[in-house]
Amino acid sequence: MTAQVPQSQTTSGSDLYEQDFYLWIQTTAELLKQKNFTQLDLDNLIEEIETMGRSEKRALESNLEVLLMHLLKYQIQTQRRSKSWQYTILEHRRRVQKALQESPSLKPYFDQVFDESYQTARRLAVIETGLDIAIFPEKSPFTPEQALDPDFLPE
Incomplete structure (x- = not known):
């Protein structure tokens, strides 16, 4: 039936x-x-499938930005380090890793947006900390591999 x-x-x-x-x-x-x-309804079906792909990319980039911002704060504000920051680093690192495991074809996109995401993370860190942007390195002090390394925390 x-x-x-x-x-x-x-x-x-x-x-x-x-x-x-x-x-x-x-x-x-x-x-x-x-x-x-x-x-x-092929036109709308195609549009929805394309939107899903864009959505996956946006989620990856957003999680990467939050991860990098917290790694920066952890590195710069050593006196303010907290379990909450460690949790956020762990959670957003896990989200990025999961996205890359579920969709390995996103890895080139991750590599492509890493530096841009760092610049966004840097600006976000300025807003969250109230510190001058010059305190935060212009280029990412973390490699993409370190950002994804579950055992990495900046000194």
Whole structure:
């Protein structure tokens, strides 16, 4: 017995996409399971798949920025080091590592945005600490490998 497509027969795929996104997802999944490719809302499906890829990249970059900011704060503000900072370093390092394990093809992107992410992390550290930007090195004092190393904490 074949499962029914949840979509109303009177609603086109693109209309459903605009009216009820979750129902559109369920309908699209069911159409794919049934190999009913002719009724797929291809334009929106393609857009959603591309968006998913961009989303993965943004999440990786965001976690890298937070990781680098906390590594910087840990290195510069030795008197303020806390378990909370260590936790944040561990958590965001884990998120980056998990993203790279689940999608190894993101590794070149990680390498590509590392320096840019460091610059963002540097500016974020200035805001969080109130310290002058000149205190934070212009180039990352951490290598990409150190940033991902679960045993690395700056001296």
